[in-house]
Amino acid sequence: MTRPRTLVAAVAAASLALGAAATAPAAFAAPPGWNTPAPVVTRAGLDPALVAGRGADVAFLEQEAENAVTDGTVIGPGREAYTIEAEASGRSAVRLTPGQYVEFTLPAAANALTVRYSIPDAPGGGGLTAPLTVQAGPHTATMQLTSQYAYLYNQYPFTNDPDAGLLHPDWWVAECGCVPAATTPSFEPAAPFRPMKFYDEQRLLLHKTYKAGDKVRLTASADVPWTVIDLVDTELVGKPVVVKKAANVVDFGADPSGRRDSADAFDAAIAAAKQRGQVVYVPQGEFRVERHIVVDDVTIRGAGTWHTKVFGSEVALAEPAADGSTHTGVGFYGKDAADGGSTDVHLSGFSIIGDVRERIDTDQVNAIGGAFHDSSFSDLYIQHTKVGMWFDGPMSDVTVERNIIVDQIADALNFHIGVTDSVARHNFVRNSGDDGLAMWAESQGGTTLTNARNTFERNTVQTPNLANGIAIYGGTDNTVAGNLVADTIREGSALHAGSRFGAHPFAGTLIFRENTTVRAGTRELNWNIGLGSLWVYALEGSISGVHVTGDHYLDSTYNAIMLVSEWGVKDLYSMTDVSFADVRVDGTGTSVLSARVKGEASFQNVDARNVGAVGINNCGSFGFPPTGSEFSVADLGGNDGGGTTGPWMAAWELPNTITCHDRPPVVAPPAPTPWP
Missing domain, CATH: 2.160.20 (Pectate Lyase C-like)
Structure with a gap:
């Protein structure tokens, strides 16, 4: 799954500090009855009228942070690669220092939000974590932010180490207009070299439904020197979907608390469902799965992507697999194309959350993989895998629809x-x-x-x-x-x-x-x-x-x-x-x-x-x-x-x-x- 490419670069950033930008007006608590700014709903950072009828129909409404009320600093617009504003939706975002906030007005009733954000990397790489205070009406919740899945550096296939020297000193490097290994003295760029992939996102179910016009305020923590908020998606999430006449994975030993690995229970439920002519049901809960689940001639349904989460760590293999993989992890795979692939597979209604933090092109650590015929993949939420869905044919008559795929390494x-x-x-x-x-x-x-x-x-x-x-x-x-x-x-x-x-x-x-x-x-x-x-x-x-x-x-x-x-x-x-x-x-x-x-x-x-x-x-x-x-x-x-x-x-x-x-x-x- 490698596509070698000649890398290009802007002048590398000497540090990850954010540059100066215009300061947005400070907000204040408006007395009841005062006019406050109306919410600005966008699609891809634009007035939705400009893109009507194009793009995916989605359940959420997008609001860019630069259009909200804040006492932070608007960064951007900017489009030069290796800068945090260039990776922002609409090419602008809001930078908060500890205690600063950005406040959104709900454009419609909502009980859930997704926050796209960035926080600094650890000095030696590997990421940091920090809380974000979410205040909705009089209620406060905490969203845990992380940069563990962000920050890649250097030349393809990249590294998590901000201090690394050139991965390929024998490649042409645009910054010096040279092949460093052929120069005397050898060119060595300032570290971190070509920082990229600054953003990640988190989802949060609120404890109640809020009406249009209610406020949601995000306040930055003192655990990190800055927090950048790019946007918020808000939506109204329905109750968990229940499928009664099904092979429920919990009945076969799956652990909805996520403490125990449930892979064997998924296999057992799939086998039983095929024998009974039923679907497999994955109810509300968090299910740990740390290897591939092989699927063929089966339908698996969850309670909805906000309610059913299938997740797993990236697991190092004792020795490389036949396909060259050095790791495995959570994923639903069809049979290999050489074996005819899988047929009549239908997956829907759950999240697949991986743990991939580096790009290793030989690794099969995708959410969906393999070959399929007459199959469908719908209403899934996929995050932090290598590739959301990588299909190796020959295969035919596959439908992939209404999925959300974010924060992939590839x-x-x-x-x-x-x-x-x-x-x-x-x-x-x-x-x-x-x-x-x-x-x-x-x-x-x-x-x-x-x-x-x-x-x-x-x-x-x-x-x-x-x-x-x-x-x-x-x-x-x-x-x-x-x-x-x-x-x-x-x-x-x-x-x-x-x-x-x-x-x-x-x-x-x-x-x-x-x-x-x-x-x-x-x-x-x-x-x-x-x-x-x-x-x-x-x-x-x-x-x-x-x-x-x-x-x-x-x-x-x-x-x-x-x-x-x-x-x-x-x-x-x-x-x-x-x-x-x-x-x-x-x-x-x-x-x-x-x-x-x-x-x-x-x-x-x-x-x-x-x-x-x-x-x-x-x-x-x-x-x-x-x-x-x-x-x-x-x-x-x-x-x-x-x-x-x-x-x-x-x-x-x-x-x-x-x-x-x-x-x-x-x-x-x-x-x-x-x-x-």
């Missing part, structure tokens, strides 16, 4: 090798350590199996702290539709199609339809250019058949669209049959289109505004022939609007005028607004 979900006719929809992903959602049609061992006819639809992906929001690596006739992707941070874009990582070639049509991206596109420091909110990358082969309709690219950090090949293969690979229609671009730091590849693309009814540089940055494949660029743009009509340099698609640019300026000044656009 991907949230990956359809890997020969996954066909499957769909992931209405899933909510935040703070993945690699691609949020990926289809990786890897040609492992020369297999002819490829990913085909799969769909990622109506998902929300926020703040992946490495790589892309949604990535498609090869495959045939796949679709990405109706998704919302926000705040990509480093080495990636919101939407990505890449001929890379040993994937099968793209075939048929890859469709991007009616997606919205927000504050997306990152700076690729090895190239020293900005990526697009949509990034198509021909690294290992030519790409054809990418059709984009109805996408909205909002507040792109650099380009809205980037079509690019690697310098070393720029004369080998091209892009053809690439089209854009009915697309809106609201704000770019640089161009609407940056083309660094040979080939062609067509545009029809692509409207743009607040464009920061020339509309089309056309470098082609850098041959700069007198006949014009090796990349051609076809204007099919209706391409309107522009920005600081005039119309984004100007007649003088067509069809292949060379307008190559890769590093223009970035002009930060205004915040997105409704389209007329």
